[in-house]
Amino acid sequence: MRIDVVSIFPAYLDALQLSLAGKAQSSGLLTIRTHDLRDFTRDKHRSVDDTPYGGGAGMVMKAEPWGEALDSLASEQAVIVVPTPSGAPFTQRTAERLSAESHLVFACGRYEGIDQRVIDEASDRWRVEEISLGDFVLNGGEVAALAMIEAIVRLVPGFMGNPASLVEESHGEDGLLEYPVYTKPASWRGRDVPEVLLSGNHAAIAAWRREQAVERTRRRRPDLLS
């Protein structure tokens, strides 16, 4: 999988070179490249924003540099992912679906957003997905892109050292939250690990974990059970 990220703050995405993402890149499983939108400007001031038509507070990202950036970076099969508070919710299903793509281009907006004509023109040429990380507003798309990319790449076959660790995660196929987990010591500050987990009775452990997952989901996310 190839991922390109375009931003006026490309250093925000340096974290992607760490941990698993870095390893996957050295193994050739994954190629992640970040790009400075200002490198696609043509004026001496390297302008990326201007005042909004119709008035209003803040600035809007200019169409020209974005058009040049997407022309240069997006392959025919690319999916252009635009993090935005006005997008469709990003869920584990979204991550699963995008993890099967060969090329993702993340367009990280700032200010009041990107000139709508960029999205409209791109939509005539590539698949474009405007996606929200959640019902809150960040100052730009970079943090959302970091979160989405991590959720996506960990699902790419061969990325995770132990694929089995993906099976019983929150928001997995059963739609439940993860059960509570414990490790040594068996007693800590007067709190003991649940007996069943020390029993060696795998059927009983599985049943307890399922029960805990359902109960946790019912308490914290009843919407997932409806």
Ligand SMILES: OB(O)c1ccc2cc[nH]c2c1
């Ligand atoms: O909350 B967000 O995901 C988000 C994404 C993009 C921009 C651009 C300006 N503010 C933004 C917020």
